[in-house]
Amino acid sequence: MSVYLEGVLALMGINILMALSVYAILTTDQLSLGNAGFMAIGAYVSSYLTVKSGVPLLPAILVAALASSIVGLLIGIPALRVKGIYLVMATLGFGEMVRTFFMNFEPTGGAYGFRGPSGATLPLIYGWVLVTIFLFWLLTRSRLGRSLDAVRDDPEVASTVGLHVTLLKIGVFGLGAFIAGVAGALYAHYMFYIESNNFNFLVSAMAVLFVILGGMQTFWGAVVGAIIFSILPEALRFMKDWRLSLYGAVLVSMMIFRPSGILTRETVRNLGERFTGIFRTTRS
C-alpha cells in the first residue's frame, strides 16, 4: 500500500471516530461544535503518557480517552442550561479554550508542539473504528438507545415516562468525549507530532459536517458521511486549485437535494431488509 493511500485511510478512520463522537452527543438533540477540544485532550494526554512516562500505547489511549470523557461530563453539566444555538456557541468556546491551553502549556511543548508519539497503525485505527461501530449498533438496539430516542424526541415527555433526562444528556457528552479522545490519541500516534493547531475549530466543524451530510437519524449516516467526505477532497485533486470550491459546491447541493443526509432510518431499514438484517436499527 502506498504511503499516500495509507495516510488517506488513516485520516478517514479518525474522521469516522470524530463523526461518531458528534453523533453520540446529537442522539439527545445536543449539537457540539467543540469536539476538537476533546480530541486534543486525548492526543496530548496519551502522548505525554507514552513519550514522557513510557506507558504502553493501548493503556495510554484508554487513560487519555477517560480523561477526555471526564472533561466531557463536566462540560455536559453546564451545557444542560444552554440549548440550541447557545449550546453550539458554548461548545465552540470550549474547543478554542482547550486549543489555546495546549498552545501555552509548556510541559507538552506549548507553541512548539509535541514530538515523539508513535505506534498507531492502520489496523489499530480500524480496530477502534470497528469496536466503536459495534457498540453503536448494540446501543441502537438496546433499552438505553430507546431512552435516548425519547429524550431527543421530547425531553419533557421523556421525563414523565420516568427517564432521567439530565443523566442521559450528560452521559452522552461523556461518551462523545471518550470517542473523540480515542480519535485524538490515535491521530497523535499516527502523525508522530502534534501541535495545538491540529485541533482547531475547523476540525470540530468538519466532524459536525460529516454527520449532517451523512444523515443524523442513524449512526451509519455519520460513518458514511465521514467516509465519503474524507475521500472526496482526494478524489477531486485533478481539479487542482478549484478543488475546494467544488467540494463546497457539493456540500451546498447536498443540502438542497438531500437535506436529511445520505442515509436516513428508512434507507437503512430498507437496506437491512434487503440484505442480512445486520443494518437493522428498529427493534420491533
Next chain:
Amino acid sequence: MLEVIEVSKNFGGLQALDCVKLHLEENRIYGLIGPNGAGKTTLFNLITGLLPVSGGSIQFQGQELTSLHPHQITRLGIARTFQNIRLFPTMTVLENVLVAQNIHTRSGITSIFEFKAQGDKRLRGEAETLLQQMGLWQKRKEIGSSLAYGEQRRLEIARALALEPSLLLLDEPAAGMNEAETEELLDRIQEIRNAGKTIFLIEHDMSVVMGICHYIYVLNFGKLIAQGTPEKIQANEAVIEAYLGREEA
C-alpha cells in the same frame, strides 16, 4: 392517596392557581372541570413536576412531591397523558410503549450487552396485552404519530399504563373523539379503575364526566369553586354560573 394542600401557582403577575385543595382516595375516578383557562392543565403539570409550585404542598401516599423531579414522581406511581397528544414522533406504536417500560428494568449502559434479557420477554408480553386492550396491536409497527386521532389518544393511555401507575392523570382523554370512540374509552377507563387504579381526569365533555366520575372538582380562574358528586355539581349555582354566566336581572 393524593393530597393537594393550598397549592398556588403564579406566572408573573397572573395567578393561575390560588390555594387549591384536593383530596383523592384510592381506586376511584375523579373529574376536574372548569372553563378554558381555569388552571386545570396547570394543576396536572404541578402534580407531575413539570412546573414548580409557587406555594403549598402536594403529597402522594405521604410523600412530598413538590421538591421532586418529574422522573422521580413518575417512579412513585403517577402517570399522565397530555391534552395536545405528545407521542414520541420517531417511534413506532410498540416502541412508544416499550420505552415507558424502561423504568421497570435495568436500562442503563449494561442494557446494551443484553441480547435476550430475562425481564424483556415478560415486559414484551405486557406491552402486547396493553396494546391488545387498546385495540392497537395490529398497528404496532406503524409510527405512533401517524395513527388516527382517537388511536393516538389510546396509545398515550397505553404508554401511561405501561408505567404501571397507581394514579393515572388523563388530560381531556375524549377530546376529538366521536360518540362511539368515547363510549369505548369510557369502558376502558372503567376497566383501568377496576384493575385497582385511581383516575383523575380533565374533561370538557359533560356526559363523560357525569357518567363515570365518583367525585368532581370545579376550577374557575384558578380557584376551586365547587366539589362533590356529579348530582351535586349539576345542581350547583356557582358551577352553572361559571359555565353559563350570570343572568342580568
